[in-house]
Amino acid sequence: MSALICALIVLTTAVPTMAHGDDAHATTMSWTFDPWIVLPIVVISFLYVAGRIRLSRRVQRSDRMHWHDLFFWGGMLTLAGAIISPLHWLGERLFTFHMIEHEIVMAVSAPLIVLARPIALLLWALPKRARRVAGAVLQAPLIRRSWAWCTESTIATVIHGVAIWGWHLPYLFDAAVTNTAMHRLQHLCFFATAVLFWWAVVWKNDHGAPAWHLFVTMVHTSILGALMALSLRVLYIAQTQTATAWGLTPLEDQQLAGMIMWIPAGTIYAAAAMAMLALWIRGSSEPGAHNA
Numbered sequence: 001m002s003a004l005i006c007a008l009i010v011l012t013t014a015v016p017t018m019a020h021g022d023d024a025h026a027t028t029m030s031w032t033f034d035p036w037i038v039l040p041i042v043v044i045s046f047l048y049v050a051g052r053i054r055l056s057r058r059v060q061r062s063d064r065m066h067w068h069d070l071f072f073w074g075g076m077l078t079l080a081g082a083i084i085s086p087l088h089w090l091g092e093r094l095f096t097f098h099m100i101e102h103e104i105v106m107a108v109s110a111p112l113i114v115l116a117r118p119i120a121l122l123l124w125a126l127p128k129r130a131r132r133v134a135g136a137v138l139q140a141p142l143i144r145r146s147w148a149w150c151t152e153s154t155i156a157t158v159i160h161g162v163a164i165w166g167w168h169l170p171y172l173f174d175a176a177v178t179n180t181a182m183h184r185l186q187h188l189c190f191f192a193t194a195v196l197f198w199w200a201v202v203w204k205n206d207h208g209a210p211a212w213h214l215f216v217t218m219v220h221t222s223i224l225g226a227l228m229a230l231s232l233r234v235l236y237i238a239q240t241q242t243a244t245a246w247g248l249t250p251l252e253d254q255q256l257a258g259m260i261m262w263i264p265a266g267t268i269y270a271a272a273a274m275a276m277l278a279l280w281i282r283g284s285s286e287p288g289a290h291n292a
Helices: 002-013 035-056 063-083 086-091 095-116 119-124 128-138 141-150 153-167 170-178 180-203 208-230 250-285
Strands: none
Touching: 035 063, 035 119, 035 180, 063 086, 063 095, 086 095, 095 180, 095 250, 119 128, 128 141, 141 153, 153 170, 153 180, 153 208, 170 180, 180 208, 208 250
């Protein structure tokens, strides 16, 4: 683990010896202001603030909402940090940082936003008539049944797993690297399916079943990471083609990316599984738990 951390520090401070053509931005870390990414984040953040202000005028006590706010802003800031900050710029040039970006989106931002449960505040930001229409749409039988199905533990785990494995097929991953629309779709799939998964884990069941699904997710993502890290040949040609500019061979870049998915990301899922298991054991030992 210490070797992995040292390698990341070296990469962030290294100066590339070659760039993509003569583009000046290729040698200078920069923020990514893609309107398809920035605009939704700004709009959702604005609606959340407006909803909080409007609701605070109606509700005198909001102790619990304070924690929701911390979760929401933690999720939004880490999401912006992953796909807008220079981390995204680095991810376009090194597979290692691209993997860090994706793991932040799926294993940090998504669960924080799920814990915040921001839908109610976002609706409160809307005008009264629009709020009623939006509420009616969300309560429609088809929407409710679809959401209930997608956030059933096994279904959500499978959907999220398929998204992770599918987008890490070398052909699809390299296509996302070389095509902007595909890259946006990749980020959307990772984030949306992660929200479904974490919603099922946090809100849909007692703590025993979520611990199992977190463990399953840890295992299959660790296997995928191990396949990348232990591979003896380069699988992701387009993603690793600029690794030599940063002092790595393409294979080393791929292997380091695999280690990121294998160890740090796996640790997050394992820690969450252990927390859920502890909550389940504590709940089972409470008086009257077996008679509930």
